[in-house]
Amino acid sequence: MNSMATDPTIRDAADADVAAITAIFNQAIPDGTAEWTERLHTDDERAAWMRARLAAQRPVLVAESDGAVVGVASYGDFRDSTLREGFRFVCEHSVYVDREARRRGIAHALMDELEARARSNGLHQMIATIDAENHASIRFHQRRGFVEVGRMPNIGFSFDQWRTMVLLQLDLAATP
Numbered sequence: 609m610n611s612m613a614t615d616p617t618i619r620d621a622a623d624a625d626v627a628a629i630t631a632i633f634n635q636a637i638p639d640g641t642a643e644w645t646e647r648l649h650t651d652d653e654r655a656a657w658m659r660a661r662l663a664a665q666r667p668v669l670v671a672e673s674d675g676a677v678v679g680v681a682s683y684g685d686f687r688d689s690t691l692r693e694g695f696r697f698v699c700e701h702s703v704y705v706d707r708e709a710r711r712r713g714i715a716h717a718l719m720d721e722l723e724a725r726a727r728s729n730g731l732h733q734m735i736a737t738i739d740a741e742n743h744a745s746i747r748f749h750q751r752r753g754f755v756e757v758g759r760m761p762n763i764g765f766s767f768d769q770w771r772t773m774v775l776l777q778l779d780l781a782a783t784p
């Protein structure tokens with residue numbers, strides 16, 4: 609058993625990671641449940657996303673195992689906190705792990721660091737918006753203390769299906 613695989617390094621993403629990050633997000637697109645797009649994204653689009661996150665002082669973290677990037681996690685605004693500053697203490701995150709590296713605690717390691725960053729940046733609530741059929745992600749977030757606070761039936765349409773969004777919330781101020 610590879611000891612690094614169970615103990616990834618979590619670090620801030622660098623420009624050199626963009627291709628690996630794009631590949632990890634794109635890998636989940638055909639599943640239909642994660643990104644609600646039918647189109648693979650380009651490295652340029654992902655680089656622009658990363659630049660915007662970093663410019664807004666938002667973390668983009670990667671998990672590295674045996675020299676390879678195997679996961680990514682980041683958060684951004686839940687709703688526009690520049691125009692509506694009442695939302696400035698809440699964020700919405702995403703966490704993605706390479707299919708070959710799942711069930712080894714990599715998402716937990718990424719989220720441990722992402723939640724710590726959110727707390728140290730003064731945020732109070734963290735929101736996960738998850739397709740109702742994405743049972744792995746719902747289970748994962750519940751295990752971390754996220755609580756379902758809402759369901760929006762048939763709000764998305766992707767791969768010829770109406771899709772329901774589940775909102776789960778973590779009270780960062782009330783959890784360690």
Ligand SMILES: CC(C)(COP(=O)(O)OP(=O)(O)OC[C@H]1O[C@@H](n2cnc3c(N)ncnc32)[C@H](O)[C@@H]1OP(=O)(O)O)[C@@H](O)C(=O)NCCC(=O)NCCS
Pocket residue numbers: 636641642701702703704705706709710711712713714715716717736737738742743744745747748749751
């Ligand atoms: C959800 C996801 C990030 C979990 O990553 P991971 O590295 O496999 O998760 P970890 O190993 O850290 O945590 C595993 C825990 O999550 C839950 N979990 C993960 N995959 C699961 C599955 N297929 N079925 C049920 N529970 C699952 C379990 O509670 C599990 O704990 P256990 O192994 O003790 O049973 C990963 O499946 C993924 O990248 N999915 C595609 C992208 C996605 O949907 N991202 C979330 C969008 S909001």
